[in-house]
Amino acid sequence: xxxRLKVRTSEEEKVKxxxxxxxxxKVFKHAMNVxxxxxxxxxxxxxxxxVTGQVLTKNPDIYTLWNIRREILIVFRSNLSVMEMxxxxxxxxxxxEYCLKINPKxxxxxxxxxxxxxxxxxxxxxxxxxxxxxxxxLDERNFHTWDYRRFVVSQCKxxxxxxxxxxxxxxxxxxxxxxAWHYRxxxxxxxxxxxxxxxxxxxxxxxxxxxMVLSAAFTDPDDTSAWFYQRWLLGxxxxxxxxxxxxxxxxxxxxxxxxxxxxxxIKEKIKVIINNHEVIGEWKSCLGNEYDDLWVLNHDQSIxxxxxxxxxxxxxxxxxxxxxxxxxxxxxxxxxxxxxxxxKYSSTVLDELNEQLxxxxxxxxxxxxxxxxxxxxxxxxxxxxxxxxxKEIIDIxxxxxxxxxxxxxxxxxxxxxxxxxxxxxxxxxxxxxxxKVECKKLSSLPHLQYYSFCEALDLSNQNLTSRVLPGLIKxxxxxxxxxxxxxxxxxxxxxxxxxEELNITDNPLIENHVEQLRKKLKNTKIFF
Amino acid sequence: MSFKTKDVVLSQTxxxxxxxxxxxxxxxxxxxxxxDFEYCMTEYLRMSxxxxxxxxxxxxxxxxxxxxxxxxxxxSLCQDSESGGISASNGHDPHMLYTLSAVQxxxxxxxxxxxxxxxxxxxxxxxxxxxxxxxGDKWGEVDTRFSFCAVMTLSLLHRLDAINVNRAVDFxxxxxxxxxxxxxxxxxxxxxxxxxxxxxxxxxCKRMDALKVDELAWWLCERxxxxxxxxxxxxKLPDLCYSWWVMASLSMLNRxxxxxxxxxxxxxxxxxxxxxxxxxxxxxxxxxxxxxxFGLAGLSLLGNSSIKQVNPTYCMPQETIDRLRLEPQILLI
Ligand SMILES: [Zn+2]
Numbered sequence: 001x002x003x004r005l006k007v008r009t010s011e012e013e014k015v016k017x018x019x020x021x022x023x024x025x026k027v028f029k030h031a032m033n034v035x036x037x038x039x040x041x042x043x044x045x046x047x048x049x050x051v052t053g054q055v056l057t058k059n060p061d062i063y064t065l066w067n068i069r070r071e072i073l074i075v076f077r078s079n080l081s082v083m084e085m086x087x088x089x090x091x092x093x094x095x096x097e098y099c100l101k102i103n104p105k106x107x108x109x110x111x112x113x114x115x116x117x118x119x120x121x122x123x124x125x126x127x128x129x130x131x132x133x134x135x136x137x138l139d140e141r142n143f144h145t146w147d148y149r150r151f152v153v154s155q156c157k158x159x160x161x162x163x164x165x166x167x168x169x170x171x172x173x174x175x176x177x178x179x180a181w182h183y184r185x186x187x188x189x190x191x192x193x194x195x196x197x198x199x200x201x202x203x204x205x206x207x208x209x210x211x212m213v214l215s216a217a218f219t220d221p222d223d224t225s226a227w228f229y230q231r232w233l234l235g236x237x238x239x240x241x242x243x244x245x246x247x248x249x250x251x252x253x254x255x256x257x258x259x260x261x262x263x264x265x266i267k268e269k270i271k272v273i274i275n276n277h278e279v280i281g282e283w284k285s286c287l288g289n290e291y292d293d294l295w296v297l298n299h300d301q302s303i304x305x306x307x308x309x310x311x312x313x314x315x316x317x318x319x320x321x322x323x324x325x326x327x328x329x330x331x332x333x334x335x336x337x338x339x340x341x342x343x344k345y346s347s348t349v350l351d352e353l354n355e356q357l358x359x360x361x362x363x364x365x366x367x368x369x370x371x372x373x374x375x376x377x378x379x380x381x382x383x384x385x386x387x388x389x390x391k392e393i394i395d396i397x398x399x400x401x402x403x404x405x406x407x408x409x410x411x412x413x414x415x416x417x418x419x420x421x422x423x424x425x426x427x428x429x430x431x432x433x434x435x436k437v438e439c440k441k442l443s444s445l446p447h448l449q450y451y452s453f454c455e456a457l458d459l460s461n462q463n464l465t466s467r468v469l470p471g472l473i474k475x476x477x478x479x480x481x482x483x484x485x486x487x488x489x490x491x492x493x494x495x496x497x498x499x500e501e502l503n504i505t506d507n508p509l510i511e512n513h514v515e516q517l518r519k520k521l522k523n524t525k526i527f528f
Numbered sequence: 529m530s531f532k533t534k535d536v537v538l539s540q541t542x543x544x545x546x547x548x549x550x551x552x553x554x555x556x557x558x559x560x561x562x563x564d565f566e567y568c569m570t571e572y573l574r575m576s577x578x579x580x581x582x583x584x585x586x587x588x589x590x591x592x593x594x595x596x597x598x599x600x601x602x603x604s605l606c607q608d609s610e611s612g613g614i615s616a617s618n619g620h621d622p623h624m625l626y627t628l629s630a631v632q633x634x635x636x637x638x639x640x641x642x643x644x645x646x647x648x649x650x651x652x653x654x655x656x657x658x659x660x661x662x663x664g665d666k667w668g669e670v671d672t673r674f675s676f677c678a679v680m681t682l683s684l685l686h687r688l689d690a691i692n693v694n695r696a697v698d699f700x701x702x703x704x705x706x707x708x709x710x711x712x713x714x715x716x717x718x719x720x721x722x723x724x725x726x727x728x729x730x731x732x733c734k735r736m737d738a739l740k741v742d743e744l745a746w747w748l749c750e751r752x753x754x755x756x757x758x759x760x761x762x763x764k765l766p767d768l769c770y771s772w773w774v775m776a777s778l779s780m781l782n783r784x785x786x787x788x789x790x791x792x793x794x795x796x797x798x799x800x801x802x803x804x805x806x807x808x809x810x811x812x813x814x815x816x817x818x819x820x821x822f823g824l825a826g827l828s829l830l831g832n833s834s835i836k837q838v839n840p841t842y843c844m845p846q847e848t849i850d851r852l853r854l855e856p857q858i859l860l861i
Contacts, residue, residue, distance in 0.1 A: 001816045002767065002809050006801070021565040029568070036619045062572040064620040067667060111669045141761070143717050150715045178762040182717040185706035222533070224762050228747065232706040235743070260737035289857070291737040409785035410749050413861070417742075444861045467782060471860035 031055050035068065044072045053095055060099035060106040070115060082121070089120040097131075104135070110144050114151055125156030140170065141179050150183075163187055175216035178225040185232060197346075200236040207352045209233055214356055221363070221372045230376065234353075234383050237343045241265075246272070246311045247453040247477055248325060248333040253279065253297040254476050255311070256449035258339070260291040271312045274301060286449075286473055294449040294474050309333045328433055334453045339428055341421040343383050353384050371404045382418065390422050412443040412463070424450045437462070448474040456480040460503070469493045483507070484527075491517045503527040534765050535753040536810055542798035546827065547805065548588055548834055551820055554805030555581045556593040558817055566816075574617040575606060575626035577817055579633050584821040586636055586845050587828060587836045600642045603630045611654070612647025613665065623665045627651060628677040635684045636848050649687045652678050659702075660695030661713075671712045672703050676725035679732045680842065683854060688732070697735045700726045708743030720751060720760040724773040731780045731841045731856040741781055741859060748774050749786035756791030757810075767809045768799045772822035772843070775829045779840035782861040789830050796826050 009017065031051055038048050049072055052065040073092065077085055093116055099109040117123040132149040135142065153163060164187040170180035192205040201209070210233055216226035244256040253272055263283060272279040281299045285292035309325040325335035345353065357380040363373045378396040381389040397415045401408045419439035424447060427435050435451065436458035443463045451457055452474055464486040473495035475481065481499055485506040491513040502524050504514070514528045558581060559567050570577060578599055585591040606615045606626070613622025614630040627648060634640045655663040655678065662674040675696055682688045702714045703726060709718025710726035723744070730736050751758040751774050757766025758774045771792055778784045798811045799819065806815030807823030821843075828838040837846040841856035849856075 001814055001818070004808075004814045006808075006812060006814045022563070025563065025565050025568055032619075039619075059569065059572075063623065064572065064615075067621050067665075070667065107669070107671075111667070115667065141763070143711070143719060143761075147712065147716050176763050179717050182705060182707075186715055224750065228707050228750075228762065231743065231746075287860075289734050289737065291735060293737075406752050406754075406788040406791065407749050407786060409783070409787070410746060413783070413786070414742075446861070467785070467861055473860075 028055065028058075035065065039068060044075045048072060056095065056109075057098055057102070060103050060109045063108050066108050066112050069112070073119070077119075085120070086122065089116050092116045100135075104139060104142055105144055107144070110148055113148070117155070123155070125152055128152045129156065129158070136170070140174065140177050143179065146179050146183065160187055160190055164191060171212075171216070175219055176223040176225045178228070181225050181229045185229065198238050201233075203346050203348050206233065206236070206349055210349075210352050210356060214359060217372070217376070218359075218363070221367070221370050224372070227372055227376065231379065234343070234379055237345065240316070242339070243270070243311060243313050243321070243323060243337055244339055244450055245337065245453050246323065246325060246335045248272070248274075248303060248309050249477060250303040250331055251298075252476070253281075253299055254286075254452050255295045255297075256452045256474075257293045257295075260293045262291050263295075266295050269314045272297070272309070273312065274303075274307055274309050276308070286476065294452055294476065296476060303331050303333075305330050307333065309335070311335060326431070328431065329455075332433070332455075334431070334433070336428055336431070336453075339425065339450070341425065342386055345383070350384065353380055356380060357384060369403050371400060374400055374403075386418065387422065387425070390418075393418060409443070412441075413446075416442040416444045417446045420445070420447050427451075444468055445471055448472070451478075452476050454478055456482075458482040460484040460486070462486050464488065466490045466493065470495060472497065494520065496520065497524075499524040501525050501527070533753065534759075534763060535755050536757065536766060538755055538794065538798045538811060542811055543800045543802050544794070544797055546797065546832065546834060547800050547802060550802070550805030551800075551807070551824065552585065552588050552590045552593065552805075554815070555584055555817060555820060556590070571617050572620060573626075575603070575614065575629040575633075576616070578602075579629035580817040580821040582633055582636060583844060584817065584824050586848075587821075587824050587838060589836060591636070596637060599633065600637060600639055603634060604642050606630065607643050607647060608651075609644075609647070611666070612644065612649070612651035614643070614648070614651075621665060622651065624652070624655060624662065624674045624677040624681075625664065628681045631681045631684050632842070632844060635852065636844060638851070640685060645685055645687070648681065648685065649690050652681055653690050656691050656696065658695075660692065660697070660699030662696070672700055672710060672722050672729070673712065673725050675700055676729045679729050683732050684842075684852065686852075693733050697730065697733050697738070700729050701738055704740070707747045708740035708745075709747055718747065718761070720748070720758070720770050720773040720777070723748070724777045727777045727780050728841050728856075731858070734857045736780070736857045736859050739781070739859075741783075745778060745781050745783040745786055748778050748781075749783070752787045752792065756788065756793075756795035758787070758792065758795075765810070766795065768796060768807055768819050768826070769809065769822045771796055771826035772829075775826055776840040776843065779829055780856070780858055782859045784829065793827065793830050793832075796823050796830075799823055 031054060034051050035048065049069060052068055055062065056065050073088060076088060093113060096109045096113040099106055117128065129152050132145055132152060135145040167180045167184040167187060170177050188201055188205065188209065192202045193200065194202045213226045213230040241261060242258045244258050247254045255270060263285065266283045279297065279299055279301060281297045283295045283297050286294035286296055311323045313321040315321055323335045323337060325333040328334050360373055360377040360380060364377060367373060374396050378393050381393050394415060397411050401411045419442060423437055423439050433455040435454055441463045445468045448471055454475065455477060457475060457478055460482045464483065466488050470493045475497060478497060479500045482503040484503045488504060488507040488509055491509065494517055499521060505527055514526065518526060582591060582594055585594055605618060608615065608622040611622050614627040615622045616626045631648065634642055661670045662678045663670060664674045678691060679688060679696060682690055703710045703716065705711065705718045707718050709723045711717050711719055712722050730738060751770060753759060753766050755766060758770040759766050760770045760773065775784060778786060799807045801808060801815045804815055807819045808815045809819055824835055825838045825843055828835040829840060839846045839849040842849055
């Protein structure tokens with residue numbers, strides 16, 4: 001039950017109300033009895049239409065009654081004239097309209113309306129579109145009405161530019177109409193895709209939309225709707241699947257990808273070649289799923305010194321990318337790609353982003369603690385040049401952790417993500433098997449597959465909680481792991497890794513948990 | 529035009545502790561009076577009502593107060609021998625929603641043998657469409673809620689392989705929006721309840737990798753309002769049931785810490801009615817079994833130790849999910 005306030009009433013009123021309700025209930029039960037009896041006797045007639053209609057006007061969610069009405073209309077259709085049916089269909093539409101006035105969110109009534117329009121031979125779609133306009137004036141956020149509008153549009157196929165314009169109109173009435181922003185995003189992708197560039201939206205429109213968001217946001221920065229739309233626009237860039245790192249050791253081969261791919265993708269698009277012979281074997285997802293960003297191949301090859309190992313990756317346009325592995329230690333081969341986490345925009349869009357960044361900075365001078373302006377500024381900086389602005393971005397996020405405490409967890413993880421990205425790019429510049437993550441106070445460990453090749457990883461002095469432990473499974477080649485001075489409270493969920501050394505000193509752990517982990521990782525020296 | 533956040537203010541006199549016994553008493557007596565107006569008027573969703581009450585009672589470890597034998601007999605009677613589907617109540621038509629509720633109840637009772645399982649499987653399979661979507665019943669309404677009902681029902685019966693899972697996943701993914709959220713069908717606006725259904729479907733089908741996690745989880749944590757309560761869409765009022773839809777989704781995404789859990793707990797507790805027992809959508813409104821379950825389940829996700837652990841994907845006690853050896857996917861972080 002939604003939005004029904006409990007009101008205090010006198011005993012007298014209570015008795016009166018209960019009496020009224022019992023009266024109503026009597027009528028209801030009688031009607032339901034009549035309906036059920038007639039249904040048992042297969043009496044599909046006008047009387048049944050009348051009784052079900054009467055009950056539905058008060059309780060439009062009794063789905064079975066709508067089913068009965070459809071059964072009757074289907075039978076009538078084969079016996080009655082088109083004219084007579086038109087009348088019945090019109091009456092059905094009136095009934096749904098009446099019900100929707102009582103409950104504008106009745107799934108059943110909306111569905112009945114769709115059914116009638118799809119069943120009758122003479123649907124008036126323009127009338128339906130007009131009805132949507134009226135209903136959206138009464139409640140601009142009713143998602144049933146918007147869904148119904150999309151249904152009508154899918155049938156009568158108006159020029160989608162008109163629908164796009166409709167969202168502009170709705171947004172100029174009220175920028176906080178999230179439903180209109182949503183519909184706009186769909187129209188934008190339909191109307192202006194950048195087919196040549198492989199981007200979701202053409203540059204000229206991209207820029208125009210960014211401008212529209214900014215004017216909405218400047219009308220009132222606390223109105224959240226436009227910010228979600230902006231976040232989407234900023235992230236709408238080309239995304240290419242790429243091998244990040246491939247590792248070959250005597251025990252296994254692993255391949256880390258920048259995003260999750262399917263088993264068949266790995267099987268068909270990626271080949272590991274040792275001295276001109278393709279390695280055959282079954283790829284297994286690191287997590288045991290059908291899609292993953294780290295894949296493991298257990299092989300029966302003997303991996304010696306001085307092998308020639310390369311990985312071939314067939315790209316989208318059938319181009320081939322070849323990566324050569326180097327022997328970092330005897331019989332340990334690693335091949336790493338050039339990586340980047342930087343979003344790439346055209347210069348037109350980039351100019352616009354820089355302009356908007358300036359506007360945000362000006363807004364911040366007036367209102368330095370506005371969380372929306374702060375977050376947007378950080379995102380603009382990140383989109384323009386994450387590396388150059390790294391320190392400023394992290395400072396802003398640290399400010400947000402303090403001024404928007406409710407979402408401190410989100411900001412901490414966002415900070416962790418951006419720090420990790422910065423750190424990974426630095427680490428990938430020097431080839432080694434032994435790394436220390438130089439970030440401060442990480443609360444999560446995103447992109448861990450990028451470190452899948454490491455033999456030693458130092459994650460000490462962070463803010464890691466036990467939540468991150470299952471993710472350590474990505475460290476498939478790790479022998480020495482340092483998790484000291486973190487916030488681990490439990491070791492449940494610690495994955496099976498073939499570690500030689502694990503340091504978990506200075507964590508708020510219970511001895512008992514360590515004992516259990518010792519049983520799990522029998523060959524690991526645990527420093528506690 | 530000045531913008532004002534829609535929210536409620538929690539009063540000083542609100543309940544601040546969990547009134548567990550009151551809730552159990554409220555649910556135990558709910559529906560005992562067969563002439564109660566509210567009870568009669570909700571007959572068309574009775575099967576779900578039973579699921580809400582029983583699950584809440586299970587979580588409070590007081591399910592023995594529910595009339596087990598009557599419930600199981602009622603469910604058997606509600607199965608339609610022709611289609612195999614289960615209806616909300618006697619005299620109503622079979623539907624995906626109530627088929628799921630019935631299967632959930634029987635799973636908690638470990639009594640799936642009380643219905644014709646092959647019939648249920650046949651019913652669910654018959655409702656899958658070429659595009660992977662599911663009808664709610666033979667009348668053709670499509671909704672991602674029904675996709676979730678389908679995979680949850682079948683997985684509880686260990687028969688998920690009876691449908692085309694890849695297509696079911698593809699359909700759900702076709703409902704993904706610019707904000708990373710999901711609506712009821714392709715093109716529909718994101719809504720926390722439907723996000724829960726879609727994320728739940730992906731969790732059961734182990735395809736959580738396909739989510740735009742950062743965007744989605746950010747949108748979800750932005751549902752929290754200054755009162756601590758959560759709304760279901762931007763610029764809407766808080767509602768207790770969203771503490772379930774949002775928090776269960778965030779749990780599957782392993783990002784429950786993106787909201788202020790203490791403030792949310794205060795909001796949930798404030799939705800209790802200290803006189804009648806039960807929870808309502810907002811403080812001061814009339815309580816019902818639906819919000820009572822989602823209040824308790826929400827508190828369970830927040831780690832309240834006087835309530836049993838709830839599984840975020842299935843909204844059933846974790847012990848039931850463990851007994852059935854189901855392992856819905858939870859994302860790594
Ligand atoms: Zn609610």
